[in-house]
Amino acid sequence: MDIVTRKAQILRVQTQHPYPELNEVLQEKLNAEVLGLTQSVLEAALCEELQEHLNQLAGERPRRSGYFKRILDSEYGRIESLSVPKLRHGNRDRDWQILERYQRGLGSLLNFCLSLYVMGLSLRDLQEALYPLLGAVLSVNAINRITEAAQVQMNQRRTAKITTTVPILLVDGVWVRIQYASGQTFEDQAGHVRPLRQAEERVVLVAMAIYPDGTREILHYEIAQSESQLAWESFFKGLQARGLNLGGVEVVVSDGTNGLPAVLKTWVPQGQHQLCITHKIRAMLRHLDYENLSTQDEHGQTLEPSEAKKLRYISTDPNHQCSRATVSRV
Secondary structure (H helix, E strand, O other): OOHHHHHHHHHHHHHHOOOHHHHHHHHHHHHHHHHHHHHHHHHHHHHHHHHHHHHOOOOOOOOEEEEEEEEEEEOOEEEEEEEEEEEOOOOOOOOOOOOOOOOOEOOOHHHHHHHHHHOOOOHHHHHHHHHHHHOOOOOHHHHHHHHHHHHHHHHHHHHOOOOOOOOEEEEEEEEEEEEEEEEEEEEOOOOOEEEEEEEEEEEEEEEEEEOOOOOEEEEEEEEEOOOOHHHHHHHHHHHHHOOOOHHHOOEEEEOOOOOHHHHHHHHOOOOEEEEOHHHHHHHHHOOOOOOOOOOEOOOOOEOOHHHHHHHHHHHHOOOHHHHHHHHHHO
16 A cells, blocks of 8 residues: 555544544644654764764864754654754854754654655665765764664653553554565665565554543554454553553453453453444444435435444434434434
């Protein structure tokens, strides 16, 4: 599936989602996480750029003199305090390639470069891709140190201790394609031997916490080969190892995956298991007869396909009679 198709699917899901406020909360939290990672990677890259500049100088070199702070706007938000390394003298004379000296806005270059790395581009390939834009600024070792710094921060975030009590837990599996090394190699046009990567289907198991004040947080995620009982057991072991009090979870919401119910009985015995309303309605629609349904509303207007979304409103009705009245209005 190409990027355009994937983006169209994401936009379609967002527009048809029964809880639009959830999209806003998730987008805000994702932007905050990406913004922090962007700052860390950018600061590491600036340090590598300065060190490379010093390595190329002949004779007596100026010494480093700490950092100065800069405000920088990015596509994910404003970085209020970016640490930029400086020299005791010569800052005006050196080339500023990753970030221009008085630049106040950051484009999508950094995001583009990290995307290439995540998609399977080797470090040497990444260096060659950066050369037309930045010149011979970053060596392969420098790029490796930057990506390792980004990986360390992501791992710290994913393994941080959970100190809050979570009353409601939403769990789901999202299928994606991930690049893995195949164990084979190939020779490129320049004669370099490169590891061969191939995309494989994996499922990302995700847990979202919902707190009493309505706030939501992506709590934990793990990559698995399937949504099997064994995979979900490993997932909840990871949550417990990070400090989550599973005994304090009152409700677990999920789709109808087969491997989860048995795991919940063992790991969340006090919590109730609720099938996601959206998944439940989708399952109901597969068994409904549409032949006798009206194609017009009460005013004689043709019903659009999006009107079916209003069926979700019956989930908030207090009783069966109100639900039937809701359906008749649709």
